[in-house]
Amino acid sequence: MSAVVSPIRKPLITGNKTYHQITEDLISPTEKTPTKEWVLGFVLSVAVLTFGVFCIIWTIWVGIGSWNLNRTINWSWDITNFVWWIGIGHAGTLISAILLLFRQKWRTGVNRAAEAMTIFAVMCASLFPLIHMGRIWLAPFILPYPNTRGPVWPNFNSPLLWDVFAISTYLTVSLLFWYTGLVPDFATVRDRAKGFRKKIYNTLSFGWTGSAKHWQRWESLSLVLAGLSTPLVLSVHTIVSFDFATSVIPGWHTTIFPPYFVAGAIFSGFAMVLTLMIITRKLLHLEDYITIEHIESMNKVILLTGTIVGVAYLTELFISWYSGYVYEQFAFFNRALGPYWWSYFGMMFCNVVAPQFFWKKSWRRNITLTFFLSIVVNIGMWFERFVIIATTLARDYLPSSWSLYSPTWVEIGIYVGTFGLFFTCYLIFARVAPVVAVAEIKHILKTGGNQYVGENAKRAHHHGDHESDHH
Amino acid sequence: MIQGSNKNIIFGLYNDEEDLLTAVRAAQKNHLEIYDVYSPFPVHGLDPALKLEESRLHQAGFIYGMLGTLTAFLGMTWVFVKDWPNIFGGKPYWSVPAFIPITFEMTVLFSAIGMTVTFYIINGLGPGVKNTYLHDRITDDKFCIAFDTGDVSTGEAEAFFSTTGASEVHSKTI
Numbered sequence: 001m002s003a004v005v006s007p008i009r010k011p012l013i014t015g016n017k018t019y020h021q022i023t024e025d026l027i028s029p030t031e032k033t034p035t036k037e038w039v040l041g042f043v044l045s046v047a048v049l050t051f052g053v054f055c056i057i058w059t060i061w062v063g064i065g066s067w068n069l070n071r072t073i074n075w076s077w078d079i080t081n082f083v084w085w086i087g088i089g090h091a092g093t094l095i096s097a098i099l100l101l102f103r104q105k106w107r108t109g110v111n112r113a114a115e116a117m118t119i120f121a122v123m124c125a126s127l128f129p130l131i132h133m134g135r136i137w138l139a140p141f142i143l144p145y146p147n148t149r150g151p152v153w154p155n156f157n158s159p160l161l162w163d164v165f166a167i168s169t170y171l172t173v174s175l176l177f178w179y180t181g182l183v184p185d186f187a188t189v190r191d192r193a194k195g196f197r198k199k200i201y202n203t204l205s206f207g208w209t210g211s212a213k214h215w216q217r218w219e220s221l222s223l224v225l226a227g228l229s230t231p232l233v234l235s236v237h238t239i240v241s242f243d244f245a246t247s248v249i250p251g252w253h254t255t256i257f258p259p260y261f262v263a264g265a266i267f268s269g270f271a272m273v274l275t276l277m278i279i280t281r282k283l284l285h286l287e288d289y290i291t292i293e294h295i296e297s298m299n300k301v302i303l304l305t306g307t308i309v310g311v312a313y314l315t316e317l318f319i320s321w322y323s324g325y326v327y328e329q330f331a332f333f334n335r336a337l338g339p340y341w342w343s344y345f346g347m348m349f350c351n352v353v354a355p356q357f358f359w360k361k362s363w364r365r366n367i368t369l370t371f372f373l374s375i376v377v378n379i380g381m382w383f384e385r386f387v388i389i390a391t392t393l394a395r396d397y398l399p400s401s402w403s404l405y406s407p408t409w410v411e412i413g414i415y416v417g418t419f420g421l422f423f424t425c426y427l428i429f430a431r432v433a434p435v436v437a438v439a440e441i442k443h444i445l446k447t448g449g450n451q452y453v454g455e456n457a458k459r460a461h462h463h464g465d466h467e468s469d470h471h
Numbered sequence: 472m473i474q475g476s477n478k479n480i481i482f483g484l485y486n487d488e489e490d491l492l493t494a495v496r497a498a499q500k501n502h503l504e505i506y507d508v509y510s511p512f513p514v515h516g517l518d519p520a521l522k523l524e525e526s527r528l529h530q531a532g533f534i535y536g537m538l539g540t541l542t543a544f545l546g547m548t549w550v551f552v553k554d555w556p557n558i559f560g561g562k563p564y565w566s567v568p569a570f571i572p573i574t575f576e577m578t579v580l581f582s583a584i585g586m587t588v589t590f591y592i593i594n595g596l597g598p599g600v601k602n603t604y605l606h607d608r609i610t611d612d613k614f615c616i617a618f619d620t621g622d623v624s625t626g627e628a629e630a631f632f633s634t635t636g637a638s639e640v641h642s643k644t645i
Binding site: 153 | 507508509510511512513514517518521523526528529532536546547550551554555557559560562566569570572573575576577579580582583584586587590591593594595596597598599600601602604605607608609610611612615
C-alpha cells in the first residue's frame with residue numbers, strides 16, 4: 001500500500017509534523033498555566049463586558065429613552081451592531097461548511113476557531129434586537145407557542161419574525177456542528193489528563209472511543225451538517241437583508257440586497273477571522289498550522305467579496321439614477337453627499353479601495369498589512385450598516401421630520417460591551433479547547449504525500465524524499 | 472462499541488494508518504474476526520476493508536427534515552387559515568411564499584438536531600457515559616486493532632500482530 005504522493009501540492013501543515021507532535025502542539029496550550037498575555041486579555045475583556053452589562057441593565061431600567069433614537073431615526077446603533085455582528089458570524093460556517101463541500105482542505109487549520117467565533121458573534125448580535133424590544137421580559141412573545149392571550153400568534157409574514165427563526169436555527173446548528181467536531185479532540189485532551197481534569201474532559205468528550213463505526217457516522221454527520229449549513233448561512237443574511245428590502249423606504253427596498261448582504265457578511269467575517277487568527281497563531285505558536293498559505297487564501301476571499309460589495313455599491317447608485325424615481329435618487333445623493341457623507345466615504349474607502357491591495361501576491365502574504373487591513377475592513381463594514389440604516393432614515397419623505405443622530409454613552413457602552421463578551425468567550429475557548437481541530441488536522445497531514453511515518457515507509461515510496469527537496 | 476461485558480480483549484497498536492489498513496485486510500483474509508478498530512481520526516479506506524455498511528444517518532436526517540418542513544408549513548397554515556385568520560396587506564390568509572423562509576429554517580433545525588441526537592444515541596455516547604478506553608494513545612497517534620479472545624485465541628492474535636508489524640500488543644478486560 002503506498003500513500004498518495006502529489007508532486008504538485010504543497011503540504012498543508014509545515015514543519016514535518018508527526019501525529020504525536022500535532023497532539024503536543026495543539027493540546028498543550030490547554031494544559032499549561034495561562035500566559036501573562038492571556039490573563040491580561042481576560043481581565044480586560046471581563047472589565048469591558050461588565051461595563052456592557054451595566055449599560056444593558058441601565059437600558060432596561062431607564063428604558064429605550066436612554067438611547068438617542070428619535071421619531072425619525074428609530075433604528076440606528078443597535079441594528080447596525082446587530083447586522084455587523086451577524087455578518088462576522090458568517091465566516092465560521094462558510095469556512096467549515098462551504099469549504100468542506102468544495103473540498104478545500106486548508107480550511108482545517110482555521111475552521112475550529114472560526115466556528116467558535118461564529119457562535120460568539122451570533123450571541124453578541126442577538127443581544128441587540130432583544131434589548132431593543134424595550135420590555136425584554138416579553139421577549140418570549142416572539143415565539144409561536146399556545147398561550148392564554150387569545151391565543152395571539154406572531155406574524156409569520158414578517159421578515160423580523162423570519163429573523164428570529166433564522167438566527168436561532170443558525171446558532172443551534174452552528175453549536176451542534178462545532179461541538180460534534182470538538183468531541184474527538186476533547187477525548188484526546190482526556191487521555192492526556194489526570195485526576196479531576198480527566199473527569200471533566202471525560203464528560204465533555206461524551207465517552208468518545210474512536211471506534212471505526214463511530215468515525216464513519218461522525219463523517220457522515222459532519223458532511224450532512226455541512227450540506228445543511230451551506231444554504232442556512234446564505235439564508236440567514238438574506239433574511240437579515242429582508243428586514244430592509246421588504247420595507248418601503250427609498251434606499252432600502254432594493255432587490256440587490258440579499259446577495260449584496262451575503263457577500264458583505266463573508267467579507268467582514270473573513271476579516272475578523274484574520275484579525276483573530278493572526279493574534280492566535282502568534283500567541284499560541286501555531287505558525288505551522290495556520291500558515292501564510294491560509295492567510296493568502298483568506299485574503300483572496302476578502303479581495304473577491306470586497307469587490308463584489310463594491311460592485312453592489314455602484315449598481316445601487318446606477319439603479320437609483322436609472323430608475324428616474326426622485327425619492328430613490330435623493331436617498332443616494334443624500335447618502336454620498338448629505339450630513340453623513342463621511343461615513344459613506346469611510347465605507348467606500350475601507351470596503352472597496354482597501355482590499356484592492358491584495359491583488360499583489362507579496363502583499364497578500366504580508367502579515368502586518370493583512371492584520372491592518374482586516375481591521376480596516378471591519379470598520380468599513382460597520383460604516384456600511386450605519387450608512388444603510390441611519391443615513392437613510394435621517395432624511396425621510398417629510399423634510400419637517402428630518403433629523404440627525406449621535407449615540408449616547410449607553411449605546412456606545414453596549415456596543416463596546418459586546419467586544420467584552422466576544423473576547424471573554426473566545427479567551428475561555430482558547431484555554432479549554434484546542435483552537436485547531438486536532439483530529440481533522442491529522443486527517444489531512446499526508447495531503448503533501450511525503451509524511452508517511454509507518455513501518456513500511458521505506459518500502460512504500462521513495463518519492464517522498466524527492467518531493468520534500470522541492471520545498 | 473465498548474460495553475462493560477467482561478470481555479478479554481487483546482489489541483495491537485500500529486504507528487501509521489497504512490499499516491493499519493494492511494493489517495485489517497490481512498485479518499479479513501485469514502478469517503480472524505476483528506472486535507473493533509480504533510483510530511485518532513477517520514481513516515479512509517477502513518470502512519470497505521472492515522466491510523462496514525454505509526451509515527444510514529443521512530436517511531434519518533432526511534426524515535427529520537421532512538418532519539420539520541411539515542411542522543412549520545402545516546403549523547403556519549393552521550394558525551393563519553383556521554385558528555386566527557388575519558389579513559396582512561390585502562394578501563390571502565394562506566400566503567404561501569411568505570411561509571417559505573420559516574419552513575426552510577425549521578427543516579434545517581429539525582434535521583440537524585434530530586441527526587445529532589441520533590448520532591449520540593446510536594453510538595452510545597453522551598455526557599456522563601463511562602467507557603473503558605483501551606489505550607491512552609489511541610486518541611493521539613496509535614491505530615488499534617482489537618480482538619475478542621472469545622473469537623480469536625491469544626496465540627493467533629499475537630502471531631498476527633507480529634507478522635503485520637504492530638508496535639505494541641496489550642490485553643485488557645472490559
